[in-house]
Amino acid sequence: MPQVLSQSQIIRSLAQALEWYEKEMSWGVSSGELNHLTGRIGELYAAMVTRGQMALETNQRGYDVVSLNGERISVKTVTTSTHVTFRASTFDVVQRVMILRIVVDDDVVSIEEILDCPADDIRARGPGGDGNYVVYLGNLTSGLDRQNHNAPRSIDKHANVRDLKVIAQANHGSHKVMLYENGSILVETDGKLEDTAKPTLRKIAKEVGVDTLNGAGNPKNTRTLGSDIIKALT
Known part of the structure; x- marks a missing residue:
């Protein structure tokens, strides 16, 4: 039977994952070699802020987290990528999208929310040439992306x-x-x-x-x- 995590367990797991990420970086491991850990950090963060659960099935179809309100959330976590792709073949079950970025600022690791919106907002853009939905991160200043599901929780690292x-x-x-x-x-x-x-x-x-x-x-x-x-x- 899959294990359901309490909020305190999710928070502790997120802290441990971030600590491990910092260790890997201090050992000279590049962010590109930490994709699995990056993804897990994003899922734990999304589960924490939505008071939900990570998907309980291995290779869950289409989504990664189920919020307390029952929303099926697809979570994408990036480091240096300029875009993310949602596969059209599984996107039909997704109700909410969260795009996060792992930020390493002077060796301190933090999480930035780039986008948090209903999946229908992504569908409204239409699929790309390969039939999948692509979100270019450099374009996230449009009115669509400012109408986030929740207000951003990150602070601009260049703030004074x-x-x-x-x-x-x-x-x-x-x-x-x-x-x-x-x-x-x-x-x-x-x-x-x-x-x-x-x-x-x-x-x-x-x-x-x-x-x-x-x-x-x-x-x-x-x-x-x-x-x-x-x-x-x-």
């Missing part, structure tokens, strides 16, 4: 973090390490913001005796390393 509140900071020589209320770590050197914080953080960590590896022996991500440096300096 410096408009947020600094909740902790520390100085070391010409460097200032700042922790913002959204968890981001930024570093200034001689008053100029570093494009990427990690190299400077590694340098500071070596100088002040902060370990750059976590308890499992893997490199700390930017947020953890920055927070540990601030603690060591204050």
Whole structure:
């Protein structure tokens, strides 16, 4: 009998999958080699936000998640792809579509919602030349795509973090390490913001005796390393 997961089990599984993804990336594995893990992360995320269940049958036809409200959801999760394809032969059973992107921003992995809409919106576009439905991700600024099933839950990674509140900071020589209320770590050197914080953080960590590896022996991500440096300096 297939196992039904509780919401707490789904949330824990998603956290574990994201942690494993970060480990693989730290080992130098390319995102293209993590397709199975990428897909599982997307399915777990969709099941979490819809309070639903992942499809219980192996090779489930057409959809990946069933929401609490009974919607059959096809979930596509990408990293660098510029489009996704829905097979017309199985799309007839789909009621809702979610397209997600795995974002690795300065070695921190997060999930961005690109599109969440009724499947009928995709059908209304008509199939492509091969008879399947293709969604080009660069075109997701149209009115259709703005009328999402739910409001987007992701924040533009280029948003001005410096408009947020600094909740902790520390100085070391010409460097200032700042922790913002959204968890981001930024570093200034001689008053100029570093494009990427990690190299400077590694340098500071070596100088002040902060370990750059976590308890499992893997490199700390930017947020953890920055927070540990601030603690060591204050």
